[in-house]
Amino acid sequence: MSEKTYPRVIIDLKKLRNNIDAIIGRCNAVGIDVAGVTKCVSSLPEVARQFEEGGAKFIASSRINQLQRLKDAGIKTPLMLIRIPMLSEVERTVELADVSLVSEVPLIGALDRAAQRAGRKHGVILMDDLGDLREGFWDQGQLIDAAVLVEEAPGLELMGIGTNLGCYGSVLATPDKLEELVRDAEAIEDKIGRHLKYISGGATSSIPRILEGNMPSRINMLRIGEGIIVARDLIELYDYKMDYMETTVSNLQAEVIEVKVKPTHPVGEIGYDAFRRQPEYVDRGMRKRAIVAVGKIDYSFETGLTPLDEGVEVIGASSDHTLLDIEDAKRDIKVGDILEFNLDYGALVFLTQTSEVAVETV
Numbered sequence: 279m280s281e282k283t284y285p286r287v288i289i290d291l292k293k294l295r296n297n298i299d300a301i302i303g304r305c306n307a308v309g310i311d312v313a314g315v316t317k318c319v320s321s322l323p324e325v326a327r328q329f330e331e332g333g334a335k336f337i338a339s340s341r342i343n344q345l346q347r348l349k350d351a352g353i354k355t356p357l358m359l360i361r362i363p364m365l366s367e368v369e370r371t372v373e374l375a376d377v378s379l380v381s382e383v384p385l386i387g388a389l390d391r392a393a394q395r396a397g398r399k400h401g402v403i404l405m406d407d408l409g410d411l412r413e414g415f416w417d418q419g420q421l422i423d424a425a426v427l428v429e430e431a432p433g434l435e436l437m438g439i440g441t442n443l444g445c446y447g448s449v450l451a452t453p454d455k456l457e458e459l460v461r462d463a464e465a466i467e468d469k470i471g472r473h474l475k476y477i478s479g480g481a482t483s484s485i486p487r488i489l490e491g492n493m494p495s496r497i498n499m500l501r502i503g504e505g506i507i508v509a510r511d512l513i514e515l516y517d518y519k520m521d522y523m524e525t526t527v528s529n530l531q532a533e534v535i536e537v538k539v540k541p542t543h544p545v546g547e548i549g550y551d552a553f554r555r556q557p558e559y560v561d562r563g564m565r566k567r568a569i570v571a572v573g574k575i576d577y578s579f580e581t582g583l584t585p586l587d588e589g590v591e592v593i594g595a596s597s598d599h600t601l602l603d604i605e606d607a608k609r610d611i612k613v614g615d616i617l618e619f620n621l622d623y624g625a626l627v628f629l630t631q632t633s634e635v636a637v638e639t640v
């Protein structure tokens with residue numbers, strides 16, 4: 279008999295499907311196809327399958343190994359590589375991805391040769407940097423020249439252009455920014471003399487354009503991860519009212535390994551913590567606390583964990599331990615109990631890509 283192991287991430291596929299239907303439905307209603315971005319759950323095939331059944335036109339990840347995982351699991355929806363491919367992975371890109379995002383001329387040549395060798399057509403979406411300053415062409419002339427190159431490459435199909443906003447530069451996907459993307463697409467269309475199939479207008483941070491009804495009409499693809507799988511940023515950071523979304527798709531279960539009443543302020547001379555920081559400690563007297571067996575190695579920042587138990591508070595963490603104040607907890611928490619936490623995007627990314635943490639779908 280094998281024991282159930284902790285820590286464990288539980289992904290509720292019904293709640294996930296609710297969110298997939300809610301967002302894909304709203305996108306489709308205004309002519310937008312959705313690429314379901316599964317990188318925040320290490321492209322767990324069960325999650326991809328929900329996107330597949332929910333009508334996603336592509337399943338997308340930043341990592342080629344995750345696309346392999348999806349292929350191996352029998353996902354049939356076209357796969358998209360959304361981190362611009364490395365020159366050293368063009369063979370695998372052409373083998374595993376139907377389409378990739380591209381921003382470099384040398385890569386265009388390498389992808390074309392690899393696609394021709396493999397006897398395939400590889401789809402290309404050229405990236406246009408509108409000011410977020412991550413990937414993409416900055417110069418419109420260079421973007422147009424690259425489009426002509428892709429158009430003429432026998433192994434490639436120019437599927438369109440896209441942009442990424444709200445990742446490095448925190449730039450908002452305003453109607454103006456997306457109109458700029460449409461203008462760049464139309465400049466390419468003038469040059470190559472045909473219509474582009476896709477104008478890919480960003481990620482979760484572009485969903486507000488649909489909610490507010492001001493998405494430029496030619497934007498016809500979004501690549502969405504957080505806004506469906508986690509669904510907290512637009513609601514919590516930008517105050518959008520989306521009561522039709524489930525915000526607890528993924529929870530962490532962790533096991534209590536110590537329960538004691540202790541002082542709240544460390545006792546002794548204060549230096550640095552395990553991560554070279556000097557935190558502020560507030561003296562709240564003696565309080566009951568618990569340790570759960572999960573730590574920063576598993577989820578990175580403890581701020582990504584929200585206890586589901588009322589009256590439980592995360593007060594700190596080290597590599598392998600998470601410390602909780604349970605003085606005001608509504609139930610009697612004991613060693614061996616399992617506590618649950620809702621996860622933000624960052625915590626979910628880390629927790630689902632380590633073999634130390636079990637992942638279960640229900």
Ligand SMILES: *Cc1c(COP(=O)(O)O)cnc(C)c1O
Nearest residue numbers: 315360481482501502503504505
């Ligand atoms: C991660 C990523 C996305 C999805 O972003 P979300 O904020 O999770 O919706 C879309 N496009 C690119 C290029 C990405 O890297």
